[in-house]
Structures are given as structure tokens and as C-alpha cells.
Amino acid sequence: MQAHQRMLDPTPNGQNSGESPLLRTIGLTKRYGDFLANDSIDIDIWPREIHALLGENGAGKSTLVKAIYGLIQPSAGEIRWQGQRIVLSGPSEARSRGIGMVFQHFSLFDNLTVAENVALGLDGKESFKDMSARLEQVSKTYGLPLDPKREVWQLSVGERQRIEIVRALMQDPKFLILDEPTAVLTPQEADQLFIVLERLKAEGRAILYISHKLEEVKRLCDTATILRGGRKVETCNPRLETAASLARMMVGGEVKEVKAASGRKTTLPRLVVNDLSLAPAEAHGVRLEHISFELKGGEILGIAGVAGNGQDELFAALSGERLSKDPGTVVIEGIAAGHLSITQRRKLGAAFVPEERLGHGTAPRMKLSENALLTGHAASGMVRRGFIDTAATLKTVDRATETFDVRKAKRDPEAASLSGGNLQKFIVGREILRNPAVLVVSQPTWGVDAGAAAVIRQALLDLATAGAAVLVTSQDLDELAEIADRIAVMFHGKLSAPLAASEASREKLGLLMGGSSLEPKEVAHAAGA
Amino acid sequence: MQLVLEKRAERSGTIALVSPLIAIGLTIVTMVILFAILGKNPLLALHAYFIAPLTDGYSLQEIAVKATPLVMIAIGLSLCYLANAWNIGAEGQFLIGAVAGSWIAVKTQGTDAGAWVLPAMLILAASAGALYALIPAICKVKFGASEILTSLMLVYVADLFLDYLVRGPWRDPHGFNFPTTAEFDPVATVPLLIEGGRLHLGSIIALLVVAAAVILLGRTIKGFEIRVVGAAPRAARFGGFNADQLIILTFAVSGALAGLAGIIEVAGPVGHLQPGISPGYGFTAIIVAFLGRLNPLGILIAGLFLALTFIGGEQAQIAMKIPLDVTKVFQGILLFYVLACDSLILYRFKLVFPNRQVTRGAG
Ligand SMILES: Nc1ncnc2c1ncn2[C@@H]1O[C@H](COP(=O)(O)OP(=O)(O)OP(=O)(O)O)[C@@H](O)[C@H]1O
Ligand SMILES: [Mg+2]
Numbered sequence A: 001m002q003a004h005q006r007m008l009d010p011t012p013n014g015q016n017s018g019e020s021p022l023l024r025t026i027g028l029t030k031r032y033g034d035f036l037a038n039d040s041i042d043i044d045i046w047p048r049e050i051h052a053l054l055g056e057n058g059a060g061k062s063t064l065v066k067a068i069y070g071l072i073q074p075s076a077g078e079i080r081w082q083g084q085r086i087v088l089s090g091p092s093e094a095r096s097r098g099i100g101m102v103f104q105h106f107s108l109f110d111n112l113t114v115a116e117n118v119a120l121g122l123d124g125k126e127s128f129k130d131m132s133a134r135l136e137q138v139s140k141t142y143g144l145p146l147d148p149k150r151e152v153w154q155l156s157v158g159e160r161q162r163i164e165i166v167r168a169l170m171q172d173p174k175f176l177i178l179d180e181p182t183a184v185l186t187p188q189e190a191d192q193l194f195i196v197l198e199r200l201k202a203e204g205r206a207i208l209y210i211s212h213k214l215e216e217v218k219r220l221c222d223t224a225t226i227l228r229g230g231r232k233v234e235t236c237n238p239r240l241e242t243a244a245s246l247a248r249m250m251v252g253g254e255v256k257e258v259k260a261a262s263g264r265k266t267t268l269p270r271l272v273v274n275d276l277s278l279a280p281a282e283a284h285g286v287r288l289e290h291i292s293f294e295l296k297g298g299e300i301l302g303i304a305g306v307a308g309n310g311q312d313e314l315f316a317a318l319s320g321e322r323l324s325k326d327p328g329t330v331v332i333e334g335i336a337a338g339h340l341s342i343t344q345r346r347k348l349g350a351a352f353v354p355e356e357r358l359g360h361g362t363a364p365r366m367k368l369s370e371n372a373l374l375t376g377h378a379a380s381g382m383v384r385r386g387f388i389d390t391a392a393t394l395k396t397v398d399r400a401t402e403t404f405d406v407r408k409a410k411r412d413p414e415a416a417s418l419s420g421g422n423l424q425k426f427i428v429g430r431e432i433l434r435n436p437a438v439l440v441v442s443q444p445t446w447g448v449d450a451g452a453a454a455v456i457r458q459a460l461l462d463l464a465t466a467g468a469a470v471l472v473t474s475q476d477l478d479e480l481a482e483i484a485d486r487i488a489v490m491f492h493g494k495l496s497a498p499l500a501a502s503e504a505s506r507e508k509l510g511l512l513m514g515g516s517s518l519e520p521k522e523v524a525h526a527a528g529a
Numbered sequence B: 001m002q003l004v005l006e007k008r009a010e011r012s013g014t015i016a017l018v019s020p021l022i023a024i025g026l027t028i029v030t031m032v033i034l035f036a037i038l039g040k041n042p043l044l045a046l047h048a049y050f051i052a053p054l055t056d057g058y059s060l061q062e063i064a065v066k067a068t069p070l071v072m073i074a075i076g077l078s079l080c081y082l083a084n085a086w087n088i089g090a091e092g093q094f095l096i097g098a099v100a101g102s103w104i105a106v107k108t109q110g111t112d113a114g115a116w117v118l119p120a121m122l123i124l125a126a127s128a129g130a131l132y133a134l135i136p137a138i139c140k141v142k143f144g145a146s147e148i149l150t151s152l153m154l155v156y157v158a159d160l161f162l163d164y165l166v167r168g169p170w171r172d173p174h175g176f177n178f179p180t181t182a183e184f185d186p187v188a189t190v191p192l193l194i195e196g197g198r199l200h201l202g203s204i205i206a207l208l209v210v211a212a213a214v215i216l217l218g219r220t221i222k223g224f225e226i227r228v229v230g231a232a233p234r235a236a237r238f239g240g241f242n243a244d245q246l247i248i249l250t251f252a253v254s255g256a257l258a259g260l261a262g263i264i265e266v267a268g269p270v271g272h273l274q275p276g277i278s279p280g281y282g283f284t285a286i287i288v289a290f291l292g293r294l295n296p297l298g299i300l301i302a303g304l305f306l307a308l309t310f311i312g313g314e315q316a317q318i319a320m321k322i323p324l325d326v327t328k329v330f331q332g333i334l335l336f337y338v339l340a341c342d343s344l345i346l347y348r349f350k351l352v353f354p355n356r357q358v359t360r361g362a363g
Helices: A002-007 A061-068 A091-097 A114-121 A128-141 A157-169 A187-202 A214-220 A243-251 A311-319 A342-347 A368-376 A390-404 A420-432 A450-465 A477-483 A506-513 A520-528 B013-037 B042-054 B057-082 B090-107 B117-143 B147-167 B201-219 B221-231 B233-239 B243-270 B281-291 B296-320 B325-346 B355-362
Strands: A023-032 A035-045 A050-055 A076-081 A084-086 A099-102 A175-179 A206-210 A223-228 A231-236 A269-278 A288-296 A300-304 A330-332 A350-353 A438-442 A469-473 A486-491 B002-007 B347-352
Touching: A023 A061, A035 A050, A035 A061, A035 A076, A035 A231, A050 A061, A050 A187, A050 A214, A050 A243, A061 A175, A061 A206, A091 A099, A099 A157, A114 A128, A114 A157, A128 A157, A157 A175, A157 A187, A187 A206, A187 A214, A214 A243, A223 A243, A231 A243, A243 A450, A269 A311, A269 A438, A269 A469, A288 A311, A288 A469, A300 A450, A300 A477, A300 A506, A311 A350, A311 A438, A311 A469, A342 A350, A342 B233, A350 A420, A368 A390, A368 A420, A368 B221, A368 B233, A390 A420, A390 A450, A420 A438, A420 A450, A438 A450, A450 A469, A450 A477, A469 A477, A486 A506, B013 B042, B013 B281, B013 B296, B013 B325, B042 B057, B042 B296, B057 B090, B057 B201, B057 B221, B057 B243, B057 B281, B057 B296, B090 B117, B090 B147, B090 B243, B090 B281, B117 B147, B117 B243, B147 B243, B201 B221, B201 B243, B201 B296, B221 B233, B221 B243, B233 B243, B243 B281, B281 B296, B281 B325, B296 B325
Parallel strands: A050 A206, A050 A223, A099 A175, A175 A206, A300 A469, A300 A486, A350 A438, A438 A469
Antiparallel strands: A023 A035, A023 A076, A076 A084, A223 A231, A269 A288, A269 A330, B002 B347
């Protein structure tokens, strides 16, 4: 395996004499109006290669791979597959040629089962039964366990992604594109994925891998192509670079460090949760059990944990998307709010950023100004006597754009047209600009590039410094270590007692995330439950 | 070989505008074939349908009169459909509105009741339409009953109820046993806009309804709410909008508008209550709503267009003995094509060749 890697080191390309690139783009260009999302990009993908595609949010990574996958037509330039020029009429042609893709945003039907979703994504004619059998076989071969009969809405993000990967693998692709596959995975899940990818590579397939996590790129990838502002700036061997030098190439300058203001003062409790228990709304949801914590102004509490352990349910209970019968379970700014709607909670000064940005945090087909109104209508002076103040909504868009450097093709585009990371910056910005007293945020930097992640984390710190209470749910332990004052762990619907960030070592958190307790007393309790 | 629908990556803006026009074009082509099969000269038939009604003042007024209920009902339906609430029973709400309003007209008949009668009729009709529409809405919200089925079934209830009234308690004693009420008094009649013409105040009301819908959907938070709930339900919930309340509200509004259209029709062009006051306005309005892209101005245009087919159908019957039912066929085909063309906005057709299957099996 090691020998392979060295032998097939594809830079410079001459070393691959005898072989030709599996796929190459020549001058590939995609224009949206007068905005160049991809500007004349040349890229070569070799078999038996894991090729990283790096770049800031909005650099054009997703656009490039969508063109390669036939989802969008390039405005100029060409794509060569195994030496031959091809013009793809759509994804199914790409699939039939052996190009597979796993998207940044999942394309699954929530109320269909795993097997049905897979069947819908395949264009073959095999019977449902054969397909299910093959599904099980592929998922076993690659160590990606999936229960074909479960419905998608019951699954964690990691499991959903597994469906997409298995679905792509069932087409037996020669070339697999993964758009930010690890953004939502826990470190353990990511490690599992890397094993699968190494194995695919050993089988002679090529992989194009988009990620913002540079350490993991250095570990996994043989080649890296870096985009900036729609242009290719470099192709290099990431193993010979440092994370910092890769980041510099992406940004074209230095990346800022996040720094916490020293001497942040904590004030009164602004968000208190008292013995919150909630039966799941959905058959396979997680039951929240006796959750209690207190969050003071000026403080950031981090919630770690493997996805699907009740974080979504907790978010819904805190936001008011699900109400609790007992008003006292959630107290916002000293007011019992368990029974209050999300709008009323916003009026009390709370703000929320959900994990899923398209379809939950925003209405994908609506403009940014309308999406500003979506959460701003309650308490931001955007509505007067029932009438929308369009100027005020546009102003929020402009301010979020400026403060958080949201890059987009025009002033007020549809939410779905923004790159993933830029949309995230907009959503976080939209809420922070309301100066909330309490901010509840899930996965704040999921899919956000290093520079922008720093900006968002800094904004959360600044918000806390200004006196707000901030609750951050994240799977990224480094992120929590960087910004949180205390960290608690969610497991099977229960929340551990928070640890001071200084005491929360990876080992301790890892134990809690796996369901073990730190104290013998609690072990006994868990065994009894 | 296999024909599949494949989702488009980018939404085609041009097709969104062109799609209704394509649908109309395809409908006309189909109609030409149909006329030919019926043994009629297609060109003359098309002329009778689409050109002749536009050439004289009387027909033009008649188009506006027919478009009035279509537009009013379709505006209400578009609010429902935008919010993902499927009211199919506007016809029933129309009839109930007509009945409720007529009740005042019948009870005040021959008395010296004053100018309050007509406004009272309009208000009662709108309220009755709204209440009638609330039945399916509440069944949906409380019990999860399909509003499509319940609203549709209530059409027949309303139809038979009207039938019973005009054959029984409300029948005009001097009406030679015809199932109809007596002609309404002048105070219970919608005033004409042109002396001796057909155009009446209802058309103005319809225009006001269109204007109100433009403002509602474009400028108010309620209109925004309606659009978000339909377009992205989960985001709407996150925004604090309650889909169930909105089902109730949009059903009530669309029922009220249908009921209002009903009484305006009875107290206007018809002049009394009788069975058959509606040539299926409540159903045709569904076509109007979709042909108009659920957009108030689009609906105004689509309403006038479908009114034209009603008038044209009558003229074609008189001039060429083409059965009146052909109009219904026309409208049905039109709806079919509108929906089909709409699918092209989100999807595209694609031929898939199965030989790939073989390649995969081998490789
Ligand atoms: N349909 C569209 N219409 C207009 N502009 C678009 C459209 N799709 C993408 N863009 C623009 O093209 C640029 C590149 O987007 P792309 O999604 O390729 O970025 P990305 O590199 O994948 O970023 P991220 O890391 O945030 O996912 C963005 O500025 C985006 O606003
Ligand atoms: Mg992207």
C-alpha cells in the first residue's frame, strides 16, 4: 500500500507514464450571470488516487464537481473521461459511465426507507428484492452497516451519509466524488470512512475529496488541488505541506486565530433547563431524560456527543419547536418558557441556529431577505402592522454579508444558490445581528472553511463577552475546546454534568460520549436505568 | 429503452413563464384533432371559440361576467394551494354561499326592507362559505382526514341541499312548479354597471379581491407565512408559523370568497336561486388557479381566458352545433397539460438505455 502511494504520486504527471488520467477537465468554466463560479479550471484525476479539492467557502468546489457529475452544464471548457471528450446530459449518464457522487447536502426522502431511497437513486431495472440484497451485501463488504428497512427520518446524520455512500458504491463507480463527507461526522465515524476510502483506492478507483479539514486531507490524500475565487491556484502533494501552508494557499494570506477576550464576566443565569424530560415525537426519536443545566450570561456551554443522542430533540425543546407541558422546564431570561412558542421565545431574546441549513434554517427557494424575515419577523422591526418592511430585511442581508463576509453572486439570491459555508455564515450572522440574550446553536461551523470558522467562533465569543449566554452543540471537540467554558456530553438522551473546559480532556469526553460515566456512582445509576 | 423524469439541478425560470402558454398551445392542437374527429371544420371552430366572442361588446361583457366568479374563487384556492392545503370543494362553498345569501332575499321578498339587504346577503354568504370550508379544514387538522376527499364530498351535499330548498320550502308559488325561487327584489340584486348591459358590481369586487391578494402575498407577513408553509414546512415551523392554523385560515378565506362569488352570481346575472346556477365554476377555478401560476395577476388573466372558453363554447354550439360539453373537455385537457408542463419546470424527460445494465453486469 505504501509502495503504491509512492509509486503513483501523480505530481508531476509524467510519472504516470503509460497510464492516462481517468478524468480531466480542460478550461472548465461555469458562469452564473456575470459571476464566474469556476474560471477555466484544469484538473487531472488519476486512478488509484485520493485527490483533495480545497478552497474557501464559495471558491467553487461544489460547482466544479456538479459539472463533472453532469448536474450543471459548464459554460465553457471540456471534460475528458478516459481520454475522450464527453458532454454529460445529466447525473444518470455520469453514473452509467462510472462517476459516483455523495453530496454536501443529502438528497434523501425522509419518509421512505433506506432501501427505497437507494432504489430511487439507482437507474437499474433490477427487482427491489435483488437490490435490497445487493444493498446489504455492499454495506457489509465495506463495513458500512445499514438497516434497509428503517425510514430515513429516524437516522442520524452519519447513518444518512452512509446511505449516500452505499448508494454510490452500488453503482460500482470508477470515480467517486465526496463533497465534504466528514463535515458532519464524529472523529470515529470519519476514521471508519477513511478505511473505506483507502480500500476503494486499493481497488483501483479514484476519489475526489472535498474537505475543510486540512489535517485529515494531509493524512488521507495523495494530491490536492486548491481553488480560490473560482480559479485553480495550485496542485500539490498535501503530505509535503503543512495545514498552515495549505490554508495560506486557500486564502491567499494568513488565517486569523480565534482569541477569547480575557476576563469575561459571567452574570445572571439567562438560560436554565430544569429536569426536562420529553417523550420522542417520532417513533425512533430519542427520549430526553432529566436534563438540567444553567447557563449564565457571558458563558459558553458546549454540548458534545455523537449525533443522534438527543441533540436534535434538545434543540427542538429549547427552541420551542416542541413544547413541554411544564413551563418551568425551560427558563429564558428568568421567565418560564417551556410552553411558549418559538416566536415568543425569540421575543424574550433567544435566537436559534439549527444544524440543517437548507430546509430547516432557511427555505431553500426563497431569497435571503425572505429568510432574514423568517426568524426576524418576531422581534426585529421588520414587520409593521402586518406589512413587511422590505428595506429592513435587505438591510439585515447586507449587514450579515458585510460582518461575516458572505460571498454570493448577487445582493439577494435564493438561499439554495449560496455555497454551503456561505449560507451557514449568513444564518449565524442573521441571528447574531439580532443581539440575542441567549443563543442556541447547533454545529455552528459545519462545512465552513477555516477562515470563516474562525470568524464564526470569534463572533460567538464576542457575543458571550457582550453578556449573552451561548449554548453550542458540536461534534467537533476541538471547536468546543476552543470556545466553550464548560462542556457537557449528551448520550442516549441524558446530559452529563458539565466539565470545566480545562478539565475536559479528550479521553474524558470520549468516555462520556461512549456512554461510560466518570464516577462509579453514576455507573450504577446508568445500569439501573 | 426507458423514459424517466430526472430532476433538474437549476430551476428553469423561462419555462415557469412559458409553461402555461405551451399548455394552451398543446390544448388547442388537441382540440383541432378533436374537432376534426367530430367532423367540424377546426378553423371555423377555433374562430367560434376564441375569436368571435372578442368581436362584439355583448360577448365581451359576458366574458367579464363569467370571469368574475372564476377569478374570485381561484384567488381563494391559490392561497390554499400555496399553503399546501388542498381545497377541491369550492363548488360546494359557492353553492352554500348562494343558498345562505338567498335566504335573506327570500325572507325579505315583498317587504319594504331597505338598502341593507344586499350587503347583508354578501356578508352572510361569505360567512356561510367560510364555515362550510372549515368542515374539511377542521377534520384535517383534528383527525388527519384528507381534505381533498372531504371537501370534494361536501360539494354533493351542498348541491342536494340547494335542490331540496328550491323544490320544497323556497319554491316560487307562482313559478308553474319550476324548481326556482321567485325573482329577487331590486334591493336584493347586484347593481349593473352599465344600464341595460350585463356587467355588474361583482366584477369590481373581483378586481378588488385580486388587488388585495397581490398586497397580501407580496407585502404582508401573513402572505409570507402562506408561501413559506407551502414551500418549506420545516423552515416555516422554525420561523414560528403554524401550518395547522394556516390550513384553517386559508380554507376559511377561500370558502368565504367562493361563497361571495356564489351569492353575487345568484343575485346578479341569474336573479333567483335555482339548481344549475354554476356550470362548474368551483372546479374550473382550480384550472384557473394553476394556469395562473397561483399568482393573483396570472389568475386574473387565466380567469378571463377560461371565461372565453365558456362563451366560445356557447357560440360554437349555436353556430356549429358543437356540443357544449366540448368546453368541459377543453378545460380538462387544459388542466392536464398545465400540470404536465409544470412538471417540466422541476424535471426533464430523459431516455435511458438498458444496455448499460448489461455492461455493469459484465464489469
Ligand atoms: N445556482 C447558482 N446561482 C448563482 N450563483 C451560484 C449558484 N450556485 C453557486 N453559485 C455561486 O457560486 C459560488 C461557488 O459556489 P460553490 O457551491 O461551488 O462553493 P464551494 O466551494 O462548494 O463552497 P462551500 O465550501 O461553502 O461549500 C458561490 O459564490 C455561489 O454563491
Ligand atoms: Mg460546497
